[in-house]
Amino acid sequence: MSDLYWTPQQLAEEAGVSASIVRRWLRETVDRAGESGAWLIDDDLAARVRAHFAATAAARAARPTACSVDGCDRTDIKGRGFCLVHYNRWYRHGSTEKRDGSEHQRAKTHCPHGHKYTEENTIVFPSDGRRRCRACRKQIGKGRP
Ligand SMILES: [Zn+2]
Numbered sequence: 001m002s003d004l005y006w007t008p009q010q011l012a013e014e015a016g017v018s019a020s021i022v023r024r025w026l027r028e029t030v031d032r033a034g035e036s037g038a039w040l041i042d043d044d045l046a047a048r049v050r051a052h053f054a055a056t057a058a059a060r061a062a063r064p065t066a067c068s069v070d071g072c073d074r075t076d077i078k079g080r081g082f083c084l085v086h087y088n089r090w091y092r093h094g095s096t097e098k099r100d101g102s103e104h105q106r107a108k109t110h111c112p113h114g115h116k117y118t119e120e121n122t123i124v125f126p127s128d129g130r131r132r133c134r135a136c137r138k139q140i141g142k143g144r145p
């Protein structure tokens with residue numbers, strides 16, 4: 001066994017495919033026994049990867065390319081090498097990352113004006129259980145004549 005390992009990225013570049021496709025093939029092909037993290041591909045496995053992607057090169061050439069977002073293999077390319085989903089995301093907020101609700105999460109700890117919902121700063125309306133920000137109320141009060 002050699003100390004030299006290959007990465008999916010290296011083999012992907014060799015085969016002219018995306019690293020996500022190589023990783024997907026590895027996931028489907030290799031039983032990692034619950035192991036996760038970076039792939040360490042030894043010479044044997046590298047040879048299998050090369051053989052597989054050499055054998056499927058012709059079929060790939062006939063198929064549309066997959067989305068350029070890592071891990072996405074949708075082929076409904078809309079623009080900029082992105083699939084429809086990722087293109088729309090990119091178009092909407094300039095990133096192909098899924099909005100994971102962190103803004104929503106922040107809204108739970110801060111009022112819409114960025115004041116923290118601390119115990120002292122929070123008024124909870126018993127009628128609907130929603131929180132109001134005391135700091136904002138004060139500011140509104142100040143603005144009034
Ligand atoms: Zn995509």
Ligand SMILES: [Zn+2]
Nearest residue numbers: 111115133136
């Ligand atoms: Zn506030």
